[in-house]
Amino acid sequence: MRAVVLGIGNTILSDEAAGVRAVEALEQAWHVPDNVLLIDGGTSGMEMIEDLSNLDFLLVIDVVLTGAAPGTLVKIAGDEIPVFFRDKLSPHQIGLPDVLASLELLDAIPKEIVVLGVEPISLELGMEMTPTVAAAIPELVDRAVAELRARGYVLAPLAALAA
Numbered sequence: 001m002r003a004v005v006l007g008i009g010n011t012i013l014s015d016e017a018a019g020v021r022a023v024e025a026l027e028q029a030w031h032v033p034d035n036v037l038l039i040d041g042g043t044s045g046m047e048m049i050e051d052l053s054n055l056d057f058l059l060v061i062d063v064v065l066t067g068a069a070p071g072t073l074v075k076i077a078g079d080e081i082p083v084f085f086r087d088k089l090s091p092h093q094i095g096l097p098d099v100l101a102s103l104e105l106l107d108a109i110p111k112e113i114v115v116l117g118v119e120p121i122s123l124e125l126g127m128e129m130t131p132t133v134a135a136a137i138p139e140l141v142d143r144a145v146a147e148l149r150a151r152g153y154v155l156a157p158l159a160a161l162a163a
Contacts, residue, residue: 001035003057003153004110005144006048008041008096015120015133019062022116022140030145031156041096048099049106057151058110060096061140063133064117071132073139076115084115112151116143 007023010016020040027038039051052058064074064084076084103109118140121130128134145155 001056001152002054003036003059003148003151004039004052004055005032005036005059005061005148006039006041006052006096007061008044009062010042012125012127014122014124014126015063015118015129016123017129018118018120018133018137018140019060021129021134022061022137022144025137025141026144029141029158031158032148033154036148036153036155045096046099046102048096049102052099052110053103053106053108055110056112057148057153058113059144059147060113060115061144062115062117063120063123064115066117066119068119070119070121070130071136072119073136073143074115074117074119075143076117077113081113081115114147116140116147 005023005026007019009019011020020042023038023040032038037051041048066074068074100109118133118136121132148155
């Protein structure tokens with residue numbers, strides 16, 4: 001069982017950094033098993049094909065534009081996934097839809113894809129997320145851990161391992 005947690009976003013566009021920051025927080029707080037790869041995808045594109053090929057589970061963390069209140073956490077899964085990527089709910093989505101389309105053509109698409117997102121407040125140039133979106137990062141991490149655990153991946157808090 002292979003999984004990838006992919007944080008995507010642009011760290012110089014304030015709240016757009018949420019996906020990348022969530023993966024960083026996950027890496028700092030949790031021990032993940034060898035069959036789970038954490039990727040800071042930034043605004044990467046086709047160079048991710050190899051890492052995303054033939055996965056059992058792809059968990060994408062990003063900001064999403066759904067019209068919900070700023071800071072709202074969103075889960076997109078199942079039949080909603082093709083609509084999510086077609087409608088570009090994420091403000092950048094530079095390469096991921098193309099990567100997934102290529103993986104589908106190669107018959108290497110992940111068996112399951114889930115997107116966890118947060119509704120942004122600002123996508124303006126800036127190195128800091130807004131306080132509302134920054135405050136959502138721990139919950140995004142908790143939800144990512146829950147999604148992985150629900151599929152049988154064993155994660156342990158790093159603090160517990162140090163004790």
